[in-house]
Amino acid sequence: MVVLVVDDQTSVVSGIVFGIDWQGIGIDRVLKGYNAFEAKEILLREQVDIMLCDIEMPVESGLDLFRWMKEQQLDVECIFLTAHADFMYIKQAMQLGGFDYIVQPARYKDIETVVSRAALKVQSKQEAQKYYDYGRMHYHEKARLVDALLRDWFMDREIRTETVLDDLRKVGISLGKEGRLYVALLSITKATLGSDGLDELLQATTAELFALYGQKVFLTKLSKKDYGLVIYPDNHFTIDKQGVIRQFEQLTVICRRQIGCDLACYAGSAATPAQILDCVHEIDVMRQNNVALTSKVYFAGEDGETELETAHLPDMKVWGHLLLNGGAAAVCEQAIAYLDTLSAAGQLTAQLLKRFYQAFIQMLYTVLEQMDSSLKDIFPDDQLDIALTPYTSIDDMHHFLKYIANYFETLSLNGDPSKNKNQIEQIMQYIRSNLDKDIRRTDIAEAVFLNPSYVSRLFRTETGMSLKEFITEEKIKMARALVRTTDLPISMVAIKMGYSNFSHFSQVYKKLIGVSPAEDRKR
Numbered sequence: 057m058v059v060l061v062v063d064d065q066t067s068v069v070s071g072i073v074f075g076i077d078w079q080g081i082g083i084d085r086v087l088k089g090y091n092a093f094e095a096k097e098i099l100l101r102e103q104v105d106i107m108l109c110d111i112e113m114p115v116e117s118g119l120d121l122f123r124w125m126k127e128q129q130l131d132v133e134c135i136f137l138t139a140h141a142d143f144m145y146i147k148q149a150m151q152l153g154g155f156d157y158i159v160q161p162a163r164y165k166d167i168e169t170v171v172s173r174a175a176l177k178v179q180s181k182q183e184a185q186k187y188y189d190y191g192r193m194h195y196h197e198k199a200r201l202v203d204a205l206l207r208d209w210f211m212d213r214e215i216r217t218e219t220v221l222d223d224l225r226k227v228g229i230s231l232g233k234e235g236r237l238y239v240a241l242l243s244i245t246k247a248t249l250g251s252d253g254l255d256e257l258l259q260a261t262t263a264e265l266f267a268l269y270g271q272k273v274f275l276t277k278l279s280k281k282d283y284g285l286v287i288y289p290d291n292h293f294t295i296d297k298q299g300v301i302r303q304f305e306q307l308t309v310i311c312r313r314q315i316g317c318d319l320a321c322y323a324g325s326a327a328t329p330a331q332i333l334d335c336v337h338e339i340d341v342m343r344q345n346n347v348a349l350t351s352k353v354y355f356a357g358e359d360g361e362t363e364l365e366t367a368h369l370p371d372m373k374v375w376g377h378l379l380l381n382g383g384a385a386a387v388c389e390q391a392i393a394y395l396d397t398l399s400a401a402g403q404l405t406a407q408l409l410k411r412f413y414q415a416f417i418q419m420l421y422t423v424l425e426q427m428d429s430s431l432k433d434i435f436p437d438d439q440l441d442i443a444l445t446p447y448t449s450i451d452d453m454h455h456f457l458k459y460i461a462n463y464f465e466t467l468s469l470n471g472d473p474s475k476n477k478n479q480i481e482q483i484m485q486y487i488r489s490n491l492d493k494d495i496r497r498t499d500i501a502e503a504v505f506l507n508p509s510y511v512s513r514l515f516r517t518e519t520g521m522s523l524k525e526f527i528t529e530e531k532i533k534m535a536r537a538l539v540r541t542t543d544l545p546i547s548m549v550a551i552k553m554g555y556s557n558f559s560h561f562s563q564v565y566k567k568l569i570g571v572s573p574a575e576d577r578k579r
Contacts, residue, residue, distance in 0.1 A: 057082055057175060060098055062089040062118065063110040063137065068160070072108065075164040081172045082179075092116035092124075097574075099125065100547055104132050105178045106171060108158075111138045111149065122152050128545070131181075133174040236326045237288040238300055239335040242307075244281040245349040246318040254315055258283055261310055265303040269295040294326060297355065304353045318351035325356045347409045348399040348450050369412060370394055372419035379423050384464035388457045391416070399450055406447070413447040420460070434463050438498050438508060455505075462505040466514075479504065480518045483511065487527055491534050494554050495527050532568045535561075539573050546573045 059078070063069050069088050078086055087102060089095035091113060098104065107125075109118040122134050136149045136157040146157050155174050158167060242258065255277060262273045262285060270293050274286040287295065295303075304321040311317045322342045324335030338356040346354065375387045395412070398404040424430055435443045439459075446456035482504045487495060500523070501508040515523050531553045538549045547558050550573075555561035566572045571579070 057105045057178060058085045058087065058103060059083050059171065060087045060089060060095065060102075060104045060107045060109075060132075062092070062095045062107060062113075062121070064090055064113045065110075066090065068110070068137075072164075072167065076168050076171070081168055082175050083171070092118075092121040095121055096124065096545070099128075099130055099132070100545055104130075106133045106135065106155075106174045108135045108137060108167070108171070111136050119148055119152065122149070122154065126152065133178055135170055135174060235288065236294040236328065237286055237332075238295070238323055238326055239332055239339065240285040240287065240300075240304070240321060240323040241278075241339045241343060242283040242285055243320045243322070243343065244317050245320050245351045247316060254311070254317055257311065257315060258307075261307055265306055266295065269293075269299050269303070271295050297326070301353050301355060308351060308353070320346055320349065320351050321353045322346075323353070323355050344448070345406045347406050347448065348402075348404045369415050372415050375416075376419045376423045379420075379464055380426065382464075384461040388461035391457050392454055395450055395453060404450065409450070409453060410447045413453070434460065434507070436507065436509060439501070458505045463507060466506065466510055477518070479506065479514060483515060483523075484526070487523075487530055491531050492552055492554055497523055528564060529568065531555075532565055535565060535573070536569060536576065539577050546577070549573065 061069050061072050063072075069090065073086050073088060078084075083106075087098055087104070089098055092115065095107075095109070099107075109121060111118040113121075118136055122136075125132055125134070133155040134149075134153075136146075136154050137160055138146070138157060139160045149157055155177070156170050158170060244254070259275050262275060266273050266287055267290075270290050271287050272290050273288075274284075276284045278284050287300065289295070300323055304323065308319045308321065311319050320343075322339045324338050327335050335356070342354045342356065370390065375390070378384070378387050395404060395409070398408070420431070424433075431443065442456055442459055446452040483500055486500055486503045490499075493499075497508045497512060501511045504511070506514075512523055515521075515526070519526065535549050535553045538544055538552065539546060542549075544552075546562075550558050550561035553561070555564075562572050565576075569576060
């Protein structure tokens with residue numbers, strides 16, 4: 057257990073440190089601070105359990121220090137020291153949640169008694185936390201097991217139904233061999249306001265919606281955008297198909313209103329546990345066919361839109377000619393308009409989008425042969441994913457088309473100063489908008505639809521510095537503004553700028569500014 061003694065009078069600190077039998081009352085280490093600033097640095101660096109703190113300190117009082125501790129959510133028992141039995145001081149200290157107060161001068165024995173009581177309280181909290189952690193661990197172990205089983209089902213792994221049912225019974229979940237349940241996939245098609253809090257919302261809302269029908273749910277996150285869901289009866293009554301559809305329709309409305317996320321819900325027919333893999337296959341087919349990413353409820357067995365065999369593909373020869381003659385932007389615009397028109401009419405299916413992709417790639421090969429180039433020049437290894445399966449969704453195809461258009465434009469406009477300036481401004485804007493992240497070259501390239509290698513060369517040519525240098529300078533500029541104009545702990549400033557290593561942040565800061573963050577704040 058660790059104690060911190062804080063007082064602006066050196067003699068008081070030394071007297072307490074050396075005058076008390078710390079080991080006798082179960083204290084392992086005693087730390088010293090002579091003002092609130094030093095105390096804060098220690099509290100951020102060390103795990104302190106009890107603090108003895110003078111109230112009347114210059115610059116920042118002990119009460120101010122304790123308020124700061126509360127804001128930082130530091131769980132420390134605070135014993136206040138005061139040379140005056142001022143009722144207002146004592147009242148404020150107790151209202152803030154202080155453990156006790158001691159009027160100085162006090163006998164060391166009296167201080168020992170108060171610290172001993174505080175130590176007992178800390179021990180009690182630690183024991184209670186152990187039991188809480190044990191219960192939470194048990195709960196999470198159960199959740200992890202169920203999550204793993206669901207993943208096996210949705211990832212189409214070969215598993216024995218009997219083994220799954222037996223494992224579920226071990227954690228108190230009974231699904232009979234002949235019990236009927238539903239398997240579903242929830243997929244984010246669009247996030248207009250961001251998807252923060254979506255995991256918790258889906259878990260709580262699906263449980264609440266299906267509980268109205270006497271059903272329970274398992275939910276697992278399969279990817280950044282996809283969630284697997286199993287709906288099973290709490291008793292012997294299985295919800296019907298129309299009930300599932302109604303609840304999913306409500307779920308899509310709730311997600312759109314509360315978080316701004318559009319969902320596509322794919323549900324299989326009611327099935328036994330042994331039939332789950334077949335249901336997953338049905339769901340996968342529905343998902344693949346929704347290339348337009350339409351947000352609605354899809355149910356296995358329902359007739360979906362079918363491809364119009366008479367749909368004509370654009371004249372790829374014309375687009376090839378445009379690519380060779382500086383018309384890449386027009387190709388991109390026409391291609392996106394063609395796909396969006398089909399999507400709006402409900403005519404865009406997986407088969408048609410794949411046909412479009414194959415025809416476009418064939419045209420692109422022909423163009424590149426005439427340029428004595430290859431696909432590898434457009435798509436280096438770290439960008440190859442863009443070219444592999446853009447036909448799986450209309451959004452991926454849009455990204456694929458924009459990427460190609462930008463590549464050809466950089467070739468034809470490589471010497472255009474105004475074009476280069478505009479691209480540099482886009483790159484800088486992206487960096488300044490994401491200073492709290494670990495910004496990588498590939499992230500920048502994807503955001504501005506350029507080749508990563510070209511982004512690096514262009515930036516150095518136009519600015520005279522590397523991307524890494526610019527990113528570092530912008531992060532430290534923002535960090536310095538926070539250090540000088542806010543009361544945020546310097547460790548928190550480092551985190552806000554995407555630095556997980558505080559020591560590295562301080563070194564970089566000092567290298568660019570000339571002084572450490574702490575020294576800069578003192579100035």
